[in-house]
Amino acid sequence: MSLDWPRLQRALAIETERGFCNLQGNTYRFNEYLHQALTQAPLQQLPPQVRDRWQETAAAYARYDDLSPSQRQHLVVTTRQLLHDVHQQLTRSAPRPRPLDQGLKTLHGIGEQLRCVVGDRTAAQLAKLGLYTVADLIYYFPRDHIDYARQVPIRQLQAGETVTLVGQVRRCKCFTSPRNAKLTILEIILQDRTGQIRLTRFYAGARYAQRGWQEQQKRLYAPQTLVAASGLVKQTKYGLTLEEPELEVLEHPGAEIDSLTIGRIVPIYPLTEGVSPDVIRRAVARVLPLVQGYPDPLPQALCQHHQLIPLDTALRYIHFPPDQTQLSLARRRLIFDEFFYLQLGLLQRRRQQQQQVSVPLKPQGELIEQFYQRLPFQLTGAQQRVVAEILADLERPIPMNRLLQGDVGSGKTVVAVIALLAAVQSGYQGALMAPTEVLAEQHYRKLFEWLTPLHVPVELLTGSVRTAKRRQILDQLATGELPVLVGTHALIQEGVRFQRLGLVVIDEQHRFGVAQRAKLQAKGVLPHVLTMTATPIPRTLALTLHGDLEVSQIDELPPGRRPIQTTILGRGDRCCAYDLIRREVAQGRQAYIILPLVEESEKLDLKSAIAEHQRLQTEIFPNFRVGLLHGRMASSEKDATIQAFAQGELDILVATTVVEVGVDVPNATVMLIEHAERFGLSQLHQLRGRVGRGAQQSYCLLLLNSARNDAAKQRLNVLAQSQDGFFIAEMDLRLRGPGEVLGTRQSGLPDFALASLVEDQDCLEAARSAASELIAQDPELRNYPLLQAVLQQRRDRLLETMMN
Template identity: 65%
Template sequence: MVDSAPPIPPAPTLPDWTRLQRSLAVEAERGFSDLEGKEFRFSQFLKQSLETSAVPFLKPDEQERWQQTAARFEKYSELPLNKRQHLVAETRRLLYHAQQDYRRVIEPESAPKPKQPKTTSLETKNREITLDQELTYLPGVGPKSADKLAKLGLYSVRDILFYYPRDHIDYARQVKIADLEVGETVTLVATVRRCNCFSSPKNSKLTIFDLTIRDATGQIKLNRFFAGNRFRSRGWQEGQKRLYPPGAIVAASGLVKSSKYGITLDNPDIEVLDHSGGEIDSLTVGRVVPIYPLTEGVQPALVRRAVIAALPAAKKLKEPLPEALLNSHNLVGIGDAIANIHFPENSTALDRARRRLIFDEFFYLQLGLLLRRQQQRQTQQSNPLSARGELVERFYDVLPFQFTDAQQRVVKEILTDIESPEPMNRLVQGDVGAGKTVVAVVALLAAIQSGYQTALMAPTEVLAEQHYRKLVEWFNQLHLPVELLTGSTKAAKRREIASQLETGELPLLVGTHALIEDKVQFQSLGLVVIDEQHRFGVQQRARLQQKGQHPHVLTMTATPIPRTLALTLHGDLDVSQIDELPPGRQAIQTTMLTPKDRTHAYDLIRREVAMGRQVYVVLPLVEESEKLDLKSAISEHERLQNTVFPNFKVGLLHGRMKSAEKDAEISRFRDGEMQVIVSTTVIEVGVDIPNATVMLIEHAERFGLSQLHQLRGRVGRGAHQSFCLLMNSSKNETAKQRLKVMEQSQDGFWISEMDMRFRGPGEVMGTRQSGLPDLALASLVDDQEALELARDAAEKAIAQDPTLERWPLMRTELEQRYQRLMGGAIFT
């Protein structure tokens, strides 16, 4: 009997380049959500396709990388968003380079193809361009240029159309030489008088191009500089001179600047014209020029050339916004906007394009946030709390003061929320000393009198301790227990607190991140209060909320932020503002000083201490820095104690101290055992010592305005006049302007607005956990009106159709953008 031959395994197939690249592009567009296809999920399709594709033309190390990439898609859905983004980008590059290798190696070895008629330049120019076409096929781009564009993450026509310029330079305004003004960007059309090109006598590697041009109103000299040995060639230099012979008509565009030789254009772009009225064909001269984000090895001219070639495809973009919305907000269509954001017909067209695309960024962001809030309310049911009861009334009776109108308004908003079965998710903003904590206590008591437990979480032990002291004072009068849980809490006390929580006998627990530990279990958590919520990560806040069954959540911040920033960061929250300070608060006298004024500062400190008051001295560093010429807290403490104030007791407080040491030092200062305390920004929030009347901030120019405002809030908490001294060691004019803001105002909301203008929203909020979305064009500083309009439009759209099903293109666009900005799906 003859053995049967073993089955021949199916030959591996060549990759379907177009299908693979398209699937990667769609996954990127939809926000890296591991899309569900008809047969497979995206990750399953990629893994299988890469594993079964034949790539014999790759080198061994590239073969290995191909297989490793396929294996990484096994756990694609488990990766965090940023790692999914990186994997998709790497795979697109891998496929692109493999495809180029395939064309170079495999195609020449295949059977000869019938000779194709030569394509004329006109036919190439008029070739139909599709949105999903690879950049390789664009006229004037080709494989080598496409390879460079891939470094920017640009693979398809759609990619490059939505690769917005970061800025524009307007060279479209043509002027006469006599009308040039420094600082303007202009275009000149003039006649060449003489041209010279030579190696610099001082630097042999530098070549100088010198062109003198003249029009009817005057004469100007233009220079360009070329660094590198290849420009030293006499032949190259002579070639440059032949390009611009005397009598030639040229157009020159650039920024007008003043030099030691008079007015000139800075590094101008120059083009020779056929005659004085000739058409300018340059991509830069005489027009509004786009400036793109670049990387090493990618020249701006390449990106501009590729964009020009791709622009005809902008007409194929489908308009996602309904016509009524476009008309009501006077917005141009998406195709026109894309075309004019790159190469606008004029500055007006550019403004209209920017306005549309900025509106889109804000509109879809707000739409997503509002839908998320709506879904949370629909899917989560909380326990309605009793807003009126004996505990709340008794609390009002024991308070030695009346609530301000602003506090009463915010309390009413909170109590209305907690009476609803939908869980409250409200942010209370209030300036330093506005009385946020006492407002939160009303909500805590409403939950307790309704039979539920409560929790208050603060970001630092100092702040948690401060809250605990206040709450103990109030709760003792109401005969209610309250406990404190921090990293410093002893094991025995932890066990006692855990037992009281599980039995339900502890109505309120105050603490730090220790509250979210697994061992902390509440019997019935009904309300969570989170102070300085922006200092916690999203997951940390969520873990505390998971200790109960959809508890009501009240978050607080003493860092007021402008409404535009609040709408962006907290668009899915209800926001209340306590914009009124209690009566009787004296304004803190704020003064900017320079080091030569230090004697006056020390005299004020001595005078206040003599009157029984206390003083903060704040520095930005704990220890001396070799790179920064700044005073450190440790060395300044020694200097002040030993040299400046030897008769006073000077304390020291900084973040590297253990919690117990910090608490002990603050307690000594609070008890009056020391007159001056030298500190870093660890006292920025949570330290409440009414007897402190002077705040001296060294190197004040190193702090943001919002942070300075927080530090200033540590004084002025008692009945005495208080002072804030801002020691400015910088001669920078902008630094002086920033500190002048502190002298002019004590309004935290206005100061935050100015801080955002000076430093940008990312720096104001802290880039690490700011939660700010990555906006391509829109600015939270400059486009506040557009954000307000977009918010209003988003609210109206949801009111008309909460599911957006009547606008399928808009719904699809929202899904894609929400995935990119926020991660996860908005429609489930």
């Protein structure tokens, strides 16, 4: 079948991780993707006994929005099991793998079924977590560890520590709570030669309330019985105790503690309803011996150079480490693997791209010279450096694949125009794609202003373009009469055909999926590609997301730009903010007021753009013209509002983050951001970039609306003290993590099981260096067949999210 089984399972796994919220992807919502994928599967290739279930499941995703959270969970779990079962049935007739492949599959692929190792009952529970094979379970890494390995006397206990105690039972009581008939309490007084401690455990459920079970506990923990107890030391009104302690009866003093939770470093796994921690720990302990002795895909010399422990050792110690040192070594090895395979795949892809043949473009010519002569300003040194890098790429007979990073207002558009002119003067066409109509129209206006005097036609194609105009644009594009086309997603529609597409420019590239970008590139024959972003990306993120690209940075703003005064305000300072807006507007300037929501929310105490616009117009600024802009407005309404603001017909624009990119009004000098604590630093920096685009002093006011705002104020101080977008992005990465920096809808970030782009930067650099050396020595990995096979299997999983 043509189904992408790993991607379907990955989508289901992500939906489970996000709490069955019907996640929004780049193109589809979760339920739309599942419904479409299952509906389009060829039924005749399915086993006959599952066809009805398959169709029912596909239909259920069309009603996903109407299901309760528990119904959604049930549907997702049963879908994962259905996909797994069908995939197994379809692959049973596949050729028997060679021993080497079988070893790989046990570790990295299909592997042995869990029910063959842990039994049907445990396997059914683990299936709720999407674990079906030995490999699934081995690579289901703990999210944390608790260290119960330290054994201390009772007298030396300190609150907040995790410890193990060994002592004799002095007294034991087990009884039903007088307040709750379904709650049973086990209370043990444990003593050693230094003191005594009261330990309490609670058991909820009718079976624990039975007299027989309670008497059994009293016999198990009879006086003088030697017991080991592990847990977190907690201070109570009765003194120190262990919170929900783990208990084990010992045969004699000095006896070895035979437990998966007591007296050792205990793994803590992600759980779901109906699966207890003990079930996972026992299952992992059962399968780990199967890992012993498997061949290590990484070359021995590489492991020795980077001081990496063997893979089988790392897999055993990540689950049940003998001590903290071995746990650190296991984590480092497995984190290195995650980064190494990703970088190896990216570098191989870059090498493959560099072996492709494209058309060289002319970096020198009349059009570019005329453009330089007509520019009313000089390019900055950074712009000149980046232009030289791009033109050198375009001159080569291999397709350029370069990312252009530049802070807000650094002048990326003018660099893109020079690249487009290189294509036009070489006899080719250029396309510039932007994620929103607002941004596409802004680019079109700039290009129209710059290219018309050079007699280079340029047109705009968006979803709002009328049929007659659209037909005219498409005809001119197909014949080659139209050399430059600016647009939105409309550029990748089937009816759009270029005669000779030589260069593709994609702005705010992180808002497009790789598949969408590839569709535009497919409009030509291996065209050169320049992607741009005004969202500065820290180096670790750039290596992870764009390790297969060349990267250029415009790290210099045009001369004459005045730093934007950024001030953090509390709830009591709103009047001061309004006074500043009044003063600036009275002097003929304009202001933005940014709000996080469009309409009132019952769940969040946030200001609504619609309600606040009415209040501001009638109560606060009755003498000024106040406009409203938000994402739910029709395109024509948004365009009219932006145009009115740009032409000075509005004094104040109340807006959501729709103005983050694409609104260029040099006369605007004030930006007031309500609930600033709810935005990330990078997004606030983007918003701040909407002012300060003219010669006048500009102001950004960050208004905190929470009463307890010390932590938020400390975070926002980074923005108040720096205008450097790359520094701000780096701090944002450290404070909030990569997912939030890129935005919740960003799908380009690989899903690492252990690695952190914040804490493991050194390991990423080491893995990148190791991958580069290996690719330089053996680009096809012919001398490393095991490594090559594992890379091929990991490629889909690690790079899959980057291809959505």
